[in-house]
Amino acid sequence: MAFKLIDLPYADTALDPAISAKTLSYHHGKHHNAYITKTNDAIEGTAHADKSLEDIVAAARGDNQGLFNNAAQSWNHGFYWHSLAPSETAPSDDLKAKIDEAFGSVDKLKEELKSRGAGHFASGWVWLAEKGGKLSVEETHDGDTLADSDFNPLLTIDVWEHAYYLDHQNARPAYLDAVVGSKLNWAFASENLARGSSWTYPS
Ligand code: MN
Numbered sequence: 001m002a003f004k005l006i007d008l009p010y011a012d013t014a015l016d017p018a019i020s021a022k023t024l025s026y027h028h029g030k031h032h033n034a035y036i037t038k039t040n041d042a043i044e045g046t047a048h049a050d051k052s053l054e055d056i057v058a059a060a061r062g063d064n065q066g067l068f069n070n071a072a073q074s075w076n077h078g079f080y081w082h083s084l085a086p087s088e089t090a091p092s093d094d095l096k097a098k099i100d101e102a103f104g105s106v107d108k109l110k111e112e113l114k115s116r117g118a119g120h121f122a123s124g125w126v127w128l129a130e131k132g133g134k135l136s137v138e139e140t141h142d143g144d145t146l147a148d149s150d151f152n153p154l155l156t157i158d159v160w161e162h163a164y165y166l167d168h169q170n171a172r173p174a175y176l177d178a179v180v181g182s183k184l185n186w187a188f189a190s191e192n193l194a195r196g197s198s199w200t201y202p203s
Contacts, residue, residue, distance in 0.1 A: 018178035092190035
């Protein structure tokens with residue numbers, strides 16, 4: 001089964017100026033597309049060919065680093081596009097209650113996401129995740145993912161330079177201010193929390 005580059009769930013201008021259409025054209029059309037293409041090339045004709053992307057990530061972890069990197073990055077970017085919205089959406093009552101319990105307020109969670117994202121060394125991902133009914137902010141390095149972890153990922157933010165360099169140059173905090181400030185899709189996080197198991201990449 002070949003995976004497809006999923007469409008952006010909004011127009012490529014919809015996140016501007018936090019994330020410009022030019023950034024999305026490269027980030028979605030070139031970077032994400034390359035991860036998908038390389039994953040498809042690596043699994044064609046192998047025992048992985050008919051597996052879900054989540055199963056490929058899990059099978060490749062610790063076994064095939066090249067496939068793992070491309071499969072995990074394919075998944076992470078699909079999840080990231082849905083983690084963003086043209087205008088910030090509202091959390092469900094359940095998500096809001098769990099945010100208040102873990103962080104004190106949505107605003108305090110936003111501060112935590114921004115500080116962890118800004119402080120993350122080099123490339124990676126910052127996540128809002130749930131495990132055992134408790135929320136936490138997690139970080140993964142490079143192409144690593146929570147897709148096959150015992151966390152249920154609720155939201156993610158890409159902190160690789162390619163996510164922000166065209167718009168904000170080296171100012172990762174400016175990107176985080178803009179994205180966390182008004183572009184997070186709490187409705188998507190609420191769906192992920194309510195499902196109680198990890199989002200799956202469309203096949
Ligand atoms: Mn990226």
